[in-house]
Amino acid sequence: MKKHSTLPEQYMKKEKILADFRLANLSRNLSIIGRREVLSGKAKFGIFGDGKEIVQIAMAKQFRDGDWRSGYYRDQTWMMAMDLYDSLEFFHQLYGNTDRRINPGSGGRVFNNHFSVPNINSDGTWLDLMKQKNSSADISPTAGQMPRLLGLAYASKLFRQNKELHGFTTLSNKGNEVAFGSIGDASTSEGHFWETMNAAGVLQVPAAISVYDDGYGISVPKVYQTTKGSISDILKGFEAEPGRPGILIFRGKGWDYPGLIKLYEEGISVCRKDHIPVLFHIDEVTQPLGHSTSGSHERYKSEERLKWEEEFDPIKKMRVWIINEGIASAEELDGIAADAEAEAKESRRKGWEMFQNPIKVERDALVRIINERSCRCQEESRESSVDKIAEDLMRIIAPIRKDNFMAARKILRNICETCSKSGNLMEELHGWLKRNYADASSSYDRFLYNETSTSALNVKPIAPVYSENSPEVPGRQILRDNYDKLFSKYPLLVTFGEDTGKIGGVNQSLEGLQKKYGELRITDTGIREATILGQGIGLALRGMRPIAEIQYLDYLMYALQLLSDDLATTHYRTVGRMIAPLIISTRGHRLEGIWHSGSPMSMLINSVRGIYVCAPRDMTQAAGFYNTLLEGNDPAIVIEPLNGYRLKERMPDNIGEFRIPLGIPEVMNVGSDLTIVTYGSTVRIAAEAVKQLELHDISVELIDVQTLIPFDSHGIILDSIRKTNRALFLDEDLPGGTTAFMLQELLEKQGGWNYLDSPPKTLTAKEHRPAYTTDGDYLSKPNAEDVFDTVYAMMKEAVPAKY
Ligand SMILES: Cc1ncc(C[n+]2csc(CCOP(=O)(O)OP(=O)(O)O)c2C)c(N)n1
Ligand SMILES: [Mg+2]
Numbered sequence: 001m002k003k004h005s006t007l008p009e010q011y012m013k014k015e016k017i018l019a020d021f022r023l024a025n026l027s028r029n030l031s032i033i034g035r036r037e038v039l040s041g042k043a044k045f046g047i048f049g050d051g052k053e054i055v056q057i058a059m060a061k062q063f064r065d066g067d068w069r070s071g072y073y074r075d076q077t078w079m080m081a082m083d084l085y086d087s088l089e090f091f092h093q094l095y096g097n098t099d100r101r102i103n104p105g106s107g108g109r110v111f112n113n114h115f116s117v118p119n120i121n122s123d124g125t126w127l128d129l130m131k132q133k134n135s136s137a138d139i140s141p142t143a144g145q146m147p148r149l150l151g152l153a154y155a156s157k158l159f160r161q162n163k164e165l166h167g168f169t170t171l172s173n174k175g176n177e178v179a180f181g182s183i184g185d186a187s188t189s190e191g192h193f194w195e196t197m198n199a200a201g202v203l204q205v206p207a208a209i210s211v212y213d214d215g216y217g218i219s220v221p222k223v224y225q226t227t228k229g230s231i232s233d234i235l236k237g238f239e240a241e242p243g244r245p246g247i248l249i250f251r252g253k254g255w256d257y258p259g260l261i262k263l264y265e266e267g268i269s270v271c272r273k274d275h276i277p278v279l280f281h282i283d284e285v286t287q288p289l290g291h292s293t294s295g296s297h298e299r300y301k302s303e304e305r306l307k308w309e310e311e312f313d314p315i316k317k318m319r320v321w322i323i324n325e326g327i328a329s330a331e332e333l334d335g336i337a338a339d340a341e342a343e344a345k346e347s348r349r350k351g352w353e354m355f356q357n358p359i360k361v362e363r364d365a366l367v368r369i370i371n372e373r374s375c376r377c378q379e380e381s382r383e384s385s386v387d388k389i390a391e392d393l394m395r396i397i398a399p400i401r402k403d404n405f406m407a408a409r410k411i412l413r414n415i416c417e418t419c420s421k422s423g424n425l426m427e428e429l430h431g432w433l434k435r436n437y438a439d440a441s442s443s444y445d446r447f448l449y450n451e452t453s454t455s456a457l458n459v460k461p462i463a464p465v466y467s468e469n470s471p472e473v474p475g476r477q478i479l480r481d482n483y484d485k486l487f488s489k490y491p492l493l494v495t496f497g498e499d500t501g502k503i504g505g506v507n508q509s510l511e512g513l514q515k516k517y518g519e520l521r522i523t524d525t526g527i528r529e530a531t532i533l534g535q536g537i538g539l540a541l542r543g544m545r546p547i548a549e550i551q552y553l554d555y556l557m558y559a560l561q562l563l564s565d566d567l568a569t570t571h572y573r574t575v576g577r578m579i580a581p582l583i584i585s586t587r588g589h590r591l592e593g594i595w596h597s598g599s600p601m602s603m604l605i606n607s608v609r610g611i612y613v614c615a616p617r618d619m620t621q622a623a624g625f626y627n628t629l630l631e632g633n634d635p636a637i638v639i640e641p642l643n644g645y646r647l648k649e650r651m652p653d654n655i656g657e658f659r660i661p662l663g664i665p666e667v668m669n670v671g672s673d674l675t676i677v678t679y680g681s682t683v684r685i686a687a688e689a690v691k692q693l694e695l696h697d698i699s700v701e702l703i704d705v706q707t708l709i710p711f712d713s714h715g716i717i718l719d720s721i722r723k724t725n726r727a728l729f730l731d732e733d734l735p736g737g738t739t740a741f742m743l744q745e746l747l748e749k750q751g752g753w754n755y756l757d758s759p760p761k762t763l764t765a766k767e768h769r770p771a772y773t774t775d776g777d778y779l780s781k782p783n784a785e786d787v788f789d790t791v792y793a794m795m796k797e798a799v800p801a802k803y
Contacts, residue, residue, distance in 0.1 A: 018322075021322060024053040029345075032344075033344050034091075037095075043094045047112065051285055051314065053315060055254050058261045058263070064178075067133060067177050068136060068152040068177060068178075068542070072138060076090065084135060091355075092351055099358070109575065111140060114139070124453060124579070129543060136538070141561065143188070143193045146193050147534020149181040149538065150207065151537050152538035153200065154539060155172065155175075156206050157275060160172075161520055162518075162521070165492070170543075178206045182209070182211075183209065186218075188226065189217075199526060199528055199535070201277060202526060204277070210279075210280040216297075216301075219295075232249050235247070247277045250280045251263075252280060252281075255313070286314065365432060369428045370389075370411065370429075373424070385414075386411050389407050405433070446576065447575055447576035450632070450634045458632065459661070461664075464620055471650070471651050473649065475644045476511075477651070478619040478620055483495075483509065484513060484656070486626065487513060487517045487521060492543065494520070494539065496523035496535065496549065497524075497549025501524035507640075529556065533584070537562070537580050539582070540581050540635070541580050547583045550586040553600070556586055556604070568610035570610075572610055579634075583637075586638070589641050589643070589682075590732065601680075602738045602741060603737075604637070611634075611636060613708045614629075616638065616640065617644075617704050622640045625638050625660050628662065639680065663707055663711065663714075664712075665703050666704045667701065667716065671690070671700040671701035671702070673699045673795060674701070675700070676702050676727075677703045677705060677730070685730075686702055688784040708742075717742075721755045728763060730764075730782060732781050736764075746760070765781045
């Protein structure tokens with residue numbers, strides 16, 4: 001036997017090495033079988049980690065309790081190596097099993113190999129994140145995992161450097177946690193990757209990013225993806241130098257088991273200890289099965305490449321290494337490989353059975369109802385006979401719930417309506433459908449928002465209190481004094497953004513607070529909206545209370561992809577297991593010109609369902625929303641009205657304490673002729689018009705909806721319409737934008753059409769972007785005169801004799 005010399009002692013234990021070999025083989029077999037399951041039609045889509053097994057096993061060895069992962073769809077071996085995933089769950093994911101008890105990571109809502117580990121209990125309270133290995137939930141958009149990774153790593157920095165946080169031992173052990181990231185070579189072409197690398201270098205956070213370089217992004221080779229064809233070469237300028245902090249770069253080969261183990265041990269230890277971001281460029285990685293089940297790689301890889309991939313298959317190479325090292329014989333290894341293959345096959349069998357059985361039970365119950373019916377009339381109908389529909393259903397070899405529901409609904413409309421015996425059948429079918437359909441729908445519909453007692457919707461409102469001497473101050477001071485209270489009350493609260501720190505924000509709403517609370521809590525960032533958002537998502541996942549500041553609403557577009565794909569879906573795609581209660585603070589609606597006056601609220605509300613959207617009319621309301629949100633556990637956006645920082649508001653006596661409830665509109669003016677529904681900066685404009693209209697004998701009820709999501713949970717608008725019978729929806733969004741949304745809420749959800757005596761109207765900004773200068777604003781956005789004229793015209797049409 002050869003002496004074990006290639007690796008430090010702790011890694012050379014035979015049983016461990018053989019367990020690694022078995023895991024690599026198990027993972028490979030899962031990929032192979034998984035692909036077949038899709039190609040044979042049993043599963044819809046599959047994407048697998050073949051070729052990336054060994055690097056992930058090496059990486060997992062350095063992953064400790066409390067650490068975090070932000071990876072992508074190739075990471076099945078890594079997850080299994082950390083005991084966070086197994087061969088049976090692999091098939092539950094592949095088939096899309098919606099039983100949360102057995103497919104907890106995603107409940108069948110997302111593609112396979114998209115993982116998650118809970119950060120909250122089912123009652124919404126935080127888990128002890130230090131007693132588990134943590135994985136943020138994967139998303140499919142390439143490089144989308146990177147900004148979040150920055151935040152996960154940044155949390156370690158805050159937990160280490162802010163000594164006041166050392167007591168939060170269920171969230172961090174003084175910041176010793178590494179955030180591990182993985183990404184494909186081609187996805188490094190995305191802006192998110194570069195923004196994250198730069199920010200990580202600036203912030204000096206313990207992010208450990210592995211690039212699996214298999215040379216392709218689907219069919220497109222590296223030559224079209226990466227300058228000079230090497231991500232580590234072109235990142236050289238980011239590398240740390242004496243006295244110039246940066247990142248560290250490590251290079252490894254995807255098939256080199258001992259080399260990778262040593263590489264990760266070295267890289268992760270410095271990353272953990274010194275909080276230096278590290279990049280592992282893992283080259284010579286293969287993809288034996290091609291990109292995914294969507295096609296075959298023979299279409300675009302040369303013969304030579306395919307041959308090379310076979311030769312450099314990491315499992316083959318590991319096998320040779322084990323034999324050469326004298327750790328085990330070829331026969332022993334073959335036995336292990338066979339055993340791994342058997343497990344994969346058994347898991348497929350079990351997984352398929354577990355997927356199919358409940359559906360078949362449901363189907364059999366349906367067919368029994370049909371077969372045992374007493375009504376036999378109308379056997380032949382327009383579509384098909386009842387028996388035929390049932391027979392066809394039974395003939396489906398691998399039924400899905402859709403088949404059952406389609407059959408039941410078709411039968412329902414084919415049952416005779418006259419026969420006295422049909423009552424039973426109809427009732428039973430309806431019962432079956434109601435039960436099963438509700439159950440199936442809830443598999444997909446629940447958990448868009450926090451459903452536990454920690455929901456912001458359960459936070460008890462507290463009204464602002466005023467006394468005789470409550471002073472009138474500029475709106476920004478309300479925010480500032482409110483923040484002051486919040487920062488002393490919540491130790492986990494931090495805020496960060498462009499110009500947020502030293503000068504306290506472009507509108508001075510944090511003036512002087514950095515001095516008081518320190519740079520770690522009120523922090524300037526680079527101009528990088530996507531990673532400001534990612535920074536917030538990562539912090540929120542780790543139990544901190546971040547407020548990420550996006551300087552202007554117009555610039556939220558840089559972060560919109562992540563808001564929509566990542567933050568808005570965090571709770572949903574993890575079937576309620578994870579929460580990221582990030583607050584995004586921004587300001588918008590009205591200032592100056594095309595890029596500082598935007599109010600693209602429909603763009604927002606239509607892409608961020610899953611996040612609450614608050615559109616306060618002034619800074620008191622804005623402060624009240626922050627106060628509410630910090631008492632709850634939900635992600636939310638607060639859009640401060642840009643033109644309100646200097647306008648005077650009365651300072652509430654209970655600053656920092658009052659809480660404005662979400663989803664409850666406020667009636668600003670009681671009226672009887674017509675209701676104006678609006679929010680944000682147009683509340684002030686509407687109020688002005690309401691005064692002018694009063695002089696003309698028109699009594700307007702003015703409603704500020706306050707939050708767009710949730711929207712008027714108690715039907716306050718409907719109550720008003722019942723009285724006035726006329727509605728105008730007003731805002732600064734585009735025609736057909738948020739006003740259309742509000743109109744639909746009233747007409748369809750609240751049933752308001754019943755009470756309308758005039759056609760409802762919308763008044764919005766023009767279709768073009770808001771032009772420069774006061775005249776540009778006046779002629780681009782709705783103004784008080786527009787509101788006056790619109791309301792007057794509506795009244796004139798309704799009561800021509802009077803107006
Ligand atoms: C933003 C975005 N664009 C395109 C896609 C489609 N897509 C999925 S994977 C992929 C290639 C990724 O290649 P690479 O990063 O090298 O990872 P690999 O699959 O090779 O491991 C593409 C283009 C996507 N998911 N997201
Ligand atoms: Mg690739």
